[in-house]
Structure formats: structure tokens, C-alpha cells
Amino acid sequence: MRIWATTAVLAFSWLISGVIGSEPINATSVLAENAILSPASPAPTKKKQITVSNIEFGLKRVDSQGNVTIFQTKRVPLQQGNTYGWRIKLKDYQGEVKWREVLRLPKPPETWGTDKGEDFSMSADGMTSVTRRTQSAPEGVIENFWTITPGDPLGKHEIEVYIDDRLISTFEFEIIPVK
Numbered sequence: 001m002r003i004w005a006t007t008a009v010l011a012f013s014w015l016i017s018g019v020i021g022s023e024p025i026n027a028t029s030v031l032a033e034n035a036i037l038s039p040a041s042p043a044p045t046k047k048k049q050i051t052v053s054n055i056e057f058g059l060k061r062v063d064s065q066g067n068v069t070i071f072q073t074k075r076v077p078l079q080q081g082n083t084y085g086w087r088i089k090l091k092d093y094q095g096e097v098k099w100r101e102v103l104r105l106p107k108p109p110e111t112w113g114t115d116k117g118e119d120f121s122m123s124a125d126g127m128t129s130v131t132r133r134t135q136s137a138p139e140g141v142i143e144n145f146w147t148i149t150p151g152d153p154l155g156k157h158e159i160e161v162y163i164d165d166r167l168i169s170t171f172e173f174e175i176i177p178v179k
Helices: 002-021 027-037
Strands: 052-062 068-072 075-077 083-090 096-104 119-122 128-136 141-147 155-163 166-176
Touching: 052 166, 083 155, 083 166, 096 141, 128 141
Parallel strands: 075 166
Antiparallel strands: 052 068, 052 083, 083 141, 096 128, 096 155, 119 128, 155 166
């Protein structure tokens, strides 16, 4: 019985001293290493390369049947209700697309706003907005439009559109006074 008790005390003390004397384990790195080294973890999925087949920018026009066309122009009249924006057609693509739009203005507008509840933020100086959206593109088309409201600034504007952090297009245009 004494041998058994002595063995238990020694084993217990070795375990305790091993835990106290060892360095703390960084659980995050262990989990990450296990995830990387685990043969059961799935291989990273390769995203389908997105190719653009058509890009349009200009004034949005809606006919009596609800069909939307874009009157291509780089000069947008500062008239309340005018809607301008872009449409990008992706070649042989269906499904959801994550895109980001950066809109730069020459000076801050009186108000900023969106009506679709998307992820929207603006710079501290009020001159740049960033819109992020995941959009269904069943026919390979993504688009975004802005509507002129009172207090929008005249002058040169710029929109950059990114898909998966890849710059797809830059639209430079000017908001001009109505004559």
C-alpha cells in the first residue's frame, strides 16, 4: 500500500510541476494550427474569376413598362429627382456578388442617405461615402444609383466600384447646374 501511495504522490507532483513550470498555451494559435494541419478540414474553395462584359454610367431612365435604361453621360444636371449611377454586366456569372462603391464629392452635401439599408459609411469630412452590398445577380448584372436631392454639391464627382477588393471601374462625372 505504501508503494502505491508513494507512486501516486510522485506522479501527482510531476503533473503539478509540469503545469506550473510550463509556458501558457495560446489557444488561438493551437486552434489555428489544428485547423491548418487537420486532414479533415476542407480545402480552400477557389472563387470563380469574375469577368466584366459591359459597363455603363449615366442617368437612369425608366419607361412605362418599368424597363430601366441608362442614358450615358458624364454631365448630370443638378435637378431634384434625377437619378444617376452605374450598371456592370458580368460575363457568364450568376449568383451573389460582394461589391463596394466609393463615392467622392467636391464638398459635403447637406444630407447623406440611403434607402436600402445597406452597409453605408462616410468619411469624417463628409465628402466620401462607402457602400458595401452583397447583391444577387441572377443575370450577371449589378448596379447602384443615387438620386439628386436639395443640397447636393455641384462639381466633379468620382465613383469607384470594387468586386472582392478588385477595382472594376472608376466613373468620373460632373454635377452641373440646370440652365
